[in-house]
Structures are given as C-alpha cells and as structure tokens.
Amino acid sequence: MHHWAARPAWVQQGLLHGLASREAQAMTSHPASAPAGRMAVRAASDPSPPVPSPAATTLITGAQVWRPAYIIREDLHLAGERLTASLTEPASEVVDAGGTYAVPLMVDTIVNQLPPQHRRSYDLLPGNLATFAVVHRPVSASQVRSMLVVSPADLLGVWVSGQLEAWQGEPTRSAGEDLADPAVRSAWTGAWRDARRDLVQHLLPDGRYSETRGGRRDAYTGRYWVHGTRITYFDDSGFWAFGELVDGVLHHAGFVMVRH
Numbered sequence: 001m002h003h004w005a006a007r008p009a010w011v012q013q014g015l016l017h018g019l020a021s022r023e024a025q026a027m028t029s030h031p032a033s034a035p036a037g038r039m040a041v042r043a044a045s046d047p048s049p050p051v052p053s054p055a056a057t058t059l060i061t062g063a064q065v066w067r068p069a070y071i072i073r074e075d076l077h078l079a080g081e082r083l084t085a086s087l088t089e090p091a092s093e094v095v096d097a098g099g100t101y102a103v104p105l106m107v108d109t110i111v112n113q114l115p116p117q118h119r120r121s122y123d124l125l126p127g128n129l130a131t132f133a134v135v136h137r138p139v140s141a142s143q144v145r146s147m148l149v150v151s152p153a154d155l156l157g158v159w160v161s162g163q164l165e166a167w168q169g170e171p172t173r174s175a176g177e178d179l180a181d182p183a184v185r186s187a188w189t190g191a192w193r194d195a196r197r198d199l200v201q202h203l204l205p206d207g208r209y210s211e212t213r214g215g216r217r218d219a220y221t222g223r224y225w226v227h228g229t230r231i232t233y234f235d236d237s238g239f240w241a242f243g244e245l246v247d248g249v250l251h252h253a254g255f256v257m258v259r260h
Helices: 019-029 141-145 182-188
Strands: 002-005 057-061 064-066 071-073 076-079 082-084 093-096 101-104 132-135 155-160 163-167 190-194 199-203 208-213 216-227 230-235 239-246 249-252 255-259
Touching: 155 230, 155 239, 163 216, 163 230, 199 255, 230 249
Parallel strands: 002 093, 057 093, 064 101
Antiparallel strands: 057 076, 064 071, 076 082, 101 132, 132 155, 155 163, 190 199, 190 255, 199 208, 208 216, 216 230, 230 239, 239 249, 249 255
C-alpha cells in the first residue's frame, strides 16, 4: 500500500459563498500524519504514480468534491471501476488530496440526451463509475459541463473507470498501448468530423492525434488514451482534455463528431 500526498500550488479560492473560509480551515487542519493502519505520507514531489490495477481499491482524502449545486470536502472510495460509500478493507492506495478539487469528466452534449432520472450518473456518487480528475485549482460549472481543459501543473490525477490515466500531470502509460487490441483500435482510430464546427479529428493507430480546424491541418496535435467509452487527450501545446464515445458519436469539449 502506498500513501500519496497532493500539494496545492496556491491558496485555493472558493467557488461558492463561504467556501473559501471553510476550505482554508480544512487545509490548515488536515492531519500531517497518516491515520492508524496506513503508511506514512509520501511527498507529492515523488513522480512515481500509484500502480494502476483493476482490482485495486483507492481512498482519496481531503479533496473538495464537485457537485452540480455545491462543493463538499469528503473522501472518495474507489473499488474497481466504481465509487463506493466506503471500503470494507484498508485501501491498497491512499491519495492525500488535501487542497485539491475532484471534478467529474462529463460533457453536456451527452448528459442532456439522458432521461432526467439518469443525469446524475456522471456525478461523483457511490455506485457511479469512478471517472474524474483531481486538480489543484477551482473549476467552474461551465468548464465541468462543456470544456474541461487542465494544464499539467494543475493536474494531480485522472481516473477513468477506476484506472489511473495520469498522475502529476504526466501519463501513466505509453500512448498506443491500449490500441493493440484490434477491437479497440477499430472502435476508435480514424477520422472524426464535426461539420457544424468545421473540425476533423484524426485518431491515429500509434496513439497520436491531429486536428484540422477551419481547413488548417495540425491545428492541434498530441497523444491520446482510451479506456472503455472514454478518451483522454494530452495536447502537444500543454493541456489535458477529455471526451466520450457514445452510440458511434464522439463528444469532446462541445464538439459532436461522427465518422468521416
């Protein structure tokens, strides 16, 4: 078991009235020593990520968890690919995320298509898939819902269905590894187009991507990783972004793309 520490880059500012003072109190009172039964805190400057494992259980402590109407400081429990209300055994990984923000990876172009009773399936609640980012800065509701873009310096980690995709702003595996499976490669690689916004996104078999925008080739280039229905992008210009493939339609940052 490893215990990981997250260190904020600056004093965080609250998104809702009164949050700043509550957060400041939480940050200053966050225990410096590990609770009984856990290993001692390991410095966040260590670049080694928690070891990704489908069977791993993870406890993320101290983060401000984003909800549609409010933010709350609480622990996140990951068991396999889902969030749970609690863990029945000590976590195999413990992430001390004091002073950070946990935000779901969602896009309104998908959520708005769901029946009202299913629109909370992206929230960070027990029973839902453990798909979220933990960042060192506040994130607005519009960013969460439409275009979440995170610089490496602001990113502690990205979990997709419980699998760690990025840690300390860096990917946890080489681009293209997930595309070795022919079924995965067939589902994702190729050209995707949003004609309404004049965009074509080329997902290449080696884990690279290139976007043509307004006829300008290679407007954005970078690496990408896929897991289940999710895609995680790391652009060469220095930012992380996210998307989802649903019913043959690729949703990313407000773009709605189909095979071209």
